[in-house]
Amino acid sequence: MVQIFRSTAQKSAKSHSLNKIIELDINDLDHQGRGVGRYNGKVCFVQGALPSEKVQAIITEDKKQLLTAKLHKILQVSDERIEPNCPWFSECGGCQLQHLSYAAQTQQKQTRVDQLLAKQGIKRLPWQPILNSQPFQYRNRTRLSAWYEGKQNKLHLGFRQFNSKKLIEVDQCLVIAPKFSTLLPELVQILNKLKCKKHVSHVELNSAGQRYCIILRVLNKPAEQDYIKLTEFALAHNLDIYFHQNDDEYLKVQSDSDKLYYSIDSLQLQFGLSDFTQVNSQANKDMIQQAQNWLELNEDDVVLDLFCGLGNFSLPVAQKVLKVVGIEGSRSMVEKAKRNASDNQLTNTEFYKQDLSSIDGLDKIDWGAFNKIILDPSRQGAMQICQQSEQWTAKQVLYIACDPNSLARDSQYLLASGYKMIKIGLIDMFPQTSHIETMALFSR
Numbered sequence: 514m515v516q517i518f519r520s521t522a523q524k525s526a527k528s529h530s531l532n533k534i535i536e537l538d539i540n541d542l543d544h545q546g547r548g549v550g551r552y553n554g555k556v557c558f559v560q561g562a563l564p565s566e567k568v569q570a571i572i573t574e575d576k577k578q579l580l581t582a583k584l585h586k587i588l589q590v591s592d593e594r595i596e597p598n599c600p601w602f603s604e605c606g607g608c609q610l611q612h613l614s615y616a617a618q619t620q621q622k623q624t625r626v627d628q629l630l631a632k633q634g635i636k637r638l639p640w641q642p643i644l645n646s647q648p649f650q651y652r653n654r655t656r657l658s659a660w661y662e663g664k665q666n667k668l669h670l671g672f673r674q675f676n677s678k679k680l681i682e683v684d685q686c687l688v689i690a691p692k693f694s695t696l697l698p699e700l701v702q703i704l705n706k707l708k709c710k711k712h713v714s715h716v717e718l719n720s721a722g723q724r725y726c727i728i729l730r731v732l733n734k735p736a737e738q739d740y741i742k743l744t745e746f747a748l749a750h751n752l753d754i755y756f757h758q759n760d761d762e763y764l765k766v767q768s769d770s771d772k773l774y775y776s777i778d779s780l781q782l783q784f785g786l787s788d789f790t791q792v793n794s795q796a797n798k799d800m801i802q803q804a805q806n807w808l809e810l811n812e813d814d815v816v817l818d819l820f821c822g823l824g825n826f827s828l829p830v831a832q833k834v835l836k837v838v839g840i841e842g843s844r845s846m847v848e849k850a851k852r853n854a855s856d857n858q859l860t861n862t863e864f865y866k867q868d869l870s871s872i873d874g875l876d877k878i879d880w881g882a883f884n885k886i887i888l889d890p891s892r893q894g895a896m897q898i899c900q901q902s903e904q905w906t907a908k909q910v911l912y913i914a915c916d917p918n919s920l921a922r923d924s925q926y927l928l929a930s931g932y933k934m935i936k937i938g939l940i941d942m943f944p945q946t947s948h949i950e951t952m953a954l955f956s957r
């Protein structure tokens with residue numbers, strides 16, 4: 514008979530290993546920023562440990578091929594270890610790398626991309642200089658969890674703990690816009706004065722555009738008094754505050770209705786609070802500039818911008834080329850991209866709504882019409898698209914990846930179609946975190 518239950522002996526060996534203190538060498542960082550070593554033939558992930566360190570760690574999880582452990586003591590300290598600036602760093606799940614020097618963070622990210630592409634047989638990458646960001650105060654969007662504690666009749670704001678549902682209350686955050694960080698204690702105070710405080714599920718902070726916006730996600734319709742209190746707070750701090758109750762409905766507590774827009778050089782791009790916008794405004798501008806430089810745009814180019822969003826790449830590119838066609842899955846973003854083009858007097862753009870993960874959608878694209886292609890997919894990547902790359906006439910393809918795993922997978926299809934990777938560079942869009950953004954240029 515096939516044994517499907519673990520024997521009692523196996524079970525008890527596992528339970529004995531829990532809480533055991535082990536000693537190991539750390540030689541890598543994983544995609545969540547955890548130190549990686551080996552113990553008794555198993556891979557062991559130790560949160561808080563760094564490559565080149567020797568540590569003692571307490572086993573918290575014992576699976577067939579891997580262990581998870583908590584850092585207990587550092588026996589040999591990495592030269593790159595620094596004191597984290599944030600008092601909540603060891604608990605809060607928002608940042609994973611504040612204990613690593615900024616230069617080493619980007620170097621580690623580059624190493625990780627090297628490793629992932631090497632696994633697919635893509636080696637000796639043509640690395641370009643890293644596009645660094647300011648290490649703190651760079652985030653223009655963040656979401657705080659809110660939770661109501663019945664016994665004390667108190668609302669708390671914070672972030673989730675690493676790999677857990679537990680919430681860590683914070684009254685400042687070093688990676689978000691400084692105005693928001695300074696305002697957090699007063700924001701919690703005012704929220705605690707609201708009738709609807711029990712029904713606030715989370716709070717979003719958005720300074721992607723010209724205004725500082727606070728969005729309160731509420732489960733029930735707020736009372737009139739709440740509008741009055743929040744309007745006073747908004748006026749006192751020069752903020753816009755919105756209630757977000759249903760999917761696309763954002764109700765501004767003040768009555769004026771300013772449009773939101775962000776700038777790229779002389780262009781102004783309108784966006785909505787539910788739209789995708791890049792989280793790091795300066796890194797976004799640098800990324801767009803690098804994209805234009807790498808593509809060596811000229812006035813004869815006809816460019817296809819896939820996953821174009823609101824026109825973040827399409828519009829600056831349109832200023833330099835004959836024509837840009839942008840394709841995007843969200844109808845409302847396509848409408849905004851069109852309006853953004855006309856508001857900026859750009860007459861050489863077209864935008865279409867299309868699901869770029871469906872073969873039917875891809876069949877409608879006239880691939881032969883473009884000599885340059887920009888791909889900026891979400892984390893899932895652009896596999897279905899890159900699988901069709903054989904039929905492309907484009908000489909150059911620029912791939913911007915927010916997940917290096919997708920880049921590694923999709924690069925294989927491009928290389929198989931005769932493209933060569935001629936440039937690759939890290940864009941440090943998310944300092945202090947383990948997120949990796951990469952730009953790669955392919956040519957044939």
Ligand SMILES: C[S@@+](CC[C@H](N)C(=O)[O-])C[C@H]1O[C@@H](n2cnc3c(N)ncnc32)[C@H](O)[C@@H]1O
Nearest residue numbers: 789820821822825841842868869870889890891
């Ligand atoms: C990483 S964002 C990039 C947006 C834009 N290029 C920018 O820089 O702001 C990815 C975009 O892909 C869109 N998207 C996601 N899945 C899609 C799909 N299956 N088909 C078409 N667009 C999709 C999202 O709506 C989002 O606007």
